[in-house]
Amino acid sequence: MKRQVFLIAGKELKGMARQNSLKILFVIIIMLLGFALYAGYIAYKQQRIMVDTAQKERRAEWLDQGNKHPHIAAHYGTYVFKPKTLLSLFDFGLDTYTGTSIYLEAHYPHEFMFRPVQGYGNMIRFGELSAALVLQLLLPLLIIFITFQTFTKEKETGTLKLLVSQGVSIRSIYLGKVLAYTLIVFTIMVPFFTGLYIVGVIEKTSSVISNMGLRILLLFSVYIGYLWAFTNFSVWISLKSSSARNALLTLLIFWITTGIIIPKTSANLGETLHPLPSTKTYKESIQHDIENGMSPNDTKEKRMARLKKDYLQEYGVDSLNQLPLNFGGIQMQEGEEYANKVYDFHDAALYEKFELQNRAGSLMGFIAPYIAVRNLSMAFAATDWYSFNDFQEKTNTYRRHLIRTMNNDMAKNSRYGEFYEYKAGRNLWETISDFKYLTPKVTMIFKYYWMELASLSLWVLIMFILIPSSSKTN
Amino acid sequence: MLEAKDLTKKYGDFTALNTLNLSIRAGDIFCLLGANGAGKSTTINLFLNFIEPSSGKAFVNGLDVEKNPQKTKQWLSYIPENLQLYQNMTGLENLRFFCGLQGGNQDKEELEALLIQSGLQKDFVLKRVSSYSKGMRQKVGIALARARGAKILLLDEPTSGLDPKASNEFSELLLEMKEQKVATLMATHDLFRAKDTGTHIGIMKEGVLVDKMESGQVSFHDLEQKYLRHMHT
Numbered sequence: 056m057k058r059q060v061f062l063i064a065g066k067e068l069k070g071m072a073r074q075n076s077l078k079i080l081f082v083i084i085i086m087l088l089g090f091a092l093y094a095g096y097i098a099y100k101q102q103r104i105m106v107d108t109a110q111k112e113r114r115a116e117w118l119d120q121g122n123k124h125p126h127i128a129a130h131y132g133t134y135v136f137k138p139k140t141l142l143s144l145f146d147f148g149l150d151t152y153t154g155t156s157i158y159l160e161a162h163y164p165h166e167f168m169f170r171p172v173q174g175y176g177n178m179i180r181f182g183e184l185s186a187a188l189v190l191q192l193l194l195p196l197l198i199i200f201i202t203f204q205t206f207t208k209e210k211e212t213g214t215l216k217l218l219v220s221q222g223v224s225i226r227s228i229y230l231g232k233v234l235a236y237t238l239i240v241f242t243i244m245v246p247f248f249t250g251l252y253i254v255g256v257i258e259k260t261s262s263v264i265s266n267m268g269l270r271i272l273l274l275f276s277v278y279i280g281y282l283w284a285f286t287n288f289s290v291w292i293s294l295k296s297s298s299a300r301n302a303l304l305t306l307l308i309f310w311i312t313t314g315i316i317i318p319k320t321s322a323n324l325g326e327t328l329h330p331l332p333s334t335k336t337y338k339e340s341i342q343h344d345i346e347n348g349m350s351p352n353d354t355k356e357k358r359m360a361r362l363k364k365d366y367l368q369e370y371g372v373d374s375l376n377q378l379p380l381n382f383g384g385i386q387m388q389e390g391e392e393y394a395n396k397v398y399d400f401h402d403a404a405l406y407e408k409f410e411l412q413n414r415a416g417s418l419m420g421f422i423a424p425y426i427a428v429r430n431l432s433m434a435f436a437a438t439d440w441y442s443f444n445d446f447q448e449k450t451n452t453y454r455r456h457l458i459r460t461m462n463n464d465m466a467k468n469s470r471y472g473e474f475y476e477y478k479a480g481r482n483l484w485e486t487i488s489d490f491k492y493l494t495p496k497v498t499m500i501f502k503y504y505w506m507e508l509a510s511l512s513l514w515v516l517i518m519f520i521l522i523p524s525s526s527k528t529n
Numbered sequence: 530m531l532e533a534k535d536l537t538k539k540y541g542d543f544t545a546l547n548t549l550n551l552s553i554r555a556g557d558i559f560c561l562l563g564a565n566g567a568g569k570s571t572t573i574n575l576f577l578n579f580i581e582p583s584s585g586k587a588f589v590n591g592l593d594v595e596k597n598p599q600k601t602k603q604w605l606s607y608i609p610e611n612l613q614l615y616q617n618m619t620g621l622e623n624l625r626f627f628c629g630l631q632g633g634n635q636d637k638e639e640l641e642a643l644l645i646q647s648g649l650q651k652d653f654v655l656k657r658v659s660s661y662s663k664g665m666r667q668k669v670g671i672a673l674a675r676a677r678g679a680k681i682l683l684l685d686e687p688t689s690g691l692d693p694k695a696s697n698e699f700s701e702l703l704l705e706m707k708e709q710k711v712a713t714l715m716a717t718h719d720l721f722r723a724k725d726t727g728t729h730i731g732i733m734k735e736g737v738l739v740d741k742m743e744s745g746q747v748s749f750h751d752l753e754q755k756y757l758r759h760m761h762t
């Protein structure tokens with residue numbers, strides 16, 4: 056049987072190699088992938104240089120801001136930039152939408168700025184050409200074109216009967232065909248991922264993205280699983296279809312439904328089931344809670360009165376002037392801590408909704424494998440929502456540390472009631488280390504994307520089940 | 530070598546083959562005559578296990594084809610009315626591929642010689658099958674049967690549409706294989722070819738084998754009369 060499978064695979068490959076139309080399609084896909092990789096690499100390099108330069112400039116600005124009151128420095132603030140990960144050249148993911156820099160200052164966690172999508176206009180609706188998009192949507196289309204008549208043509212011309220009359224089982228023919236097409240997929244993918252790995256080694260991006268080699272290997276495995284399942288499905292449809300026309304129609308309907316309609320619908324469904332508050336409502340609620348407190352006992356006046364009482368009691372003094380530290384700094388930090396609490400509370404509620412929306416999308420991966428592979432691909436490339444969220448959390452932590460350091464310095468080194476009299480300098484600014492970012496470990500993906508992994512595994516399993524199991528030849 | 534015991538195939542209420550009993554020995558060429566839909570192709574398809582019988586059994590070399598679908602095929606070679614090989618491969622490549630499926634490992638020269646012995650012009654051996662005539666393709670089919678050392682030939686109207694010369698060449702090849710003790714079951718509309726080539730002739734009508742004779746015991750005129758009588762009753 057093994058020999059028959061290999062012979063049939065060889066025959067399929069030879070047949071395809073002799074069809075000019077398929078050769079052209081193959082070359083187009085290779086060129087598209089090459090172009091996507093090259094364009095991604097150029098964009099990556101440009102943005103990396105831009106980010107590195109901007110980060111250095113902002114760092115120099117922070118250090119060279121001169122002597123000033125720490126709270127003024129906290130408002131002077133600084134910018135941090137989201138470093139582009141090497142794998143984002145393969146899968147842009149949400150990078151286009153999430154923004155690249157954020158201004159960090161006291162009191163307000165600002166929004167991300169310079170989202171590439173802002174400059175794209177309507178074109179973005181059609182998606183950018185990334186290598187991931189080629190593998191997720193265009194390569195399956197190539198698979199459809201090379202496989203839709205693999206069985207129907209043999210049935211129509213009678214060669215299938217001839218094959219079966221030689222004692223070859225349908226299972227062997229099926230496996231031979233799937234093997235041939237899988238080899239074609241490998242031929243496209245192996246050089247591409249090898250190239251990606253080599254670029255990764257050259258660029259030495261381990262300071263930004265963790266587990267690079269493992270991520271590339273996992274990306275490769277996920278795509279091989281997805282494309283193998285797609286190949287298998289296409290061959291199975293060809294086996295079960297009465298004509299090439301029916302097979303092509305069925306496969307194109309599947310491609311459009313699972314690659315375009317369901318992903319769009321699932322995004323809308325997520326929004327409908329778990330609507331997000333408007334930006335206005337979200338900001339107003341936060342502002343309200345900061346000003347009036349999240350409970351009647353937490354109004355600004357009550358909190359400050361409690362703080363004052365606690366400090367006077369702790370140091371055993373009667374007035375704030377007698378405290379060995381500047382109560383103004385303590386007040387500032389308390390206000391900051393409370394604002395952080397309010398932001399964390401509202402952000403948690405918002406992220407919960409995002410999470411529910413994401414879950415609704417992930418569930419759709421069970422009926423549309425494209426969704427599962429798209430989400431996993433973004434995750435391995437560290438351009439997904441969770442990676443962005445991780446970056447956002449780390450910038451938040453950095454901002455809070457910066458402000459806390461400024462407020463603590465004010466409390467420790469200045470006197471109550473003084474403001475402009477006290478000035479800190481470079482020594483203080485240098486205690487705030489430069490912002491460095493490293494993506495989360497790859498294990499995070501298994502925690503957040505188990506549903507995608509399960510749905511893709513299920514698709515692969517179903518495809519195994521679909522392989523004709525009978526050794527019968529009728 | 531080939532045996533049908535009460536072999537029956539029904540499609541719903543329609544009986545395509547009705548309790549066929551038949552035995553073909555090594556060196557026999559059994560020609561099945563009959564109009565379209567008489568059950569000739571159904572018989573061949575049942576021996577090939579392309580379809581399952583509704584009742585009865587088909588045996589190849591004493592083995593039930595339903596129970597031994599793979600094994601029985603190792604003795605069989607099948608040539609349909611319009612043998613379609615892989616168009617974008619040469620005759621030689623097709624032959625090598627199909628032989629390989631059965632474990633054959635003949636070298637290129639051996640297969641080339643077989644094609645030429647089977648009547649294919651040398652110029653065409655290395656040409657793609659898309660440039661072959663129907664007769665040429667049938668010759669590749671015979672070469673395949675020879676290369677595989679098939680003991681049984683199942684031919685479904687193999688000379689239909691061939692010009693008289695090609696048809697005659699095909700008959701000669703069958704007679705050569707008969708000498709090598711190959712058993713042949715051939716469905717055909719061609720009374721002349723059946724009388725000329727066959728050792729035995731059967732006439733089928735509406736799924737029933739209505740007459741059976743040795744071709745040596747009947748003249749062409751008598752065969753024609755018998756055939757027409759069966760067709761009109």
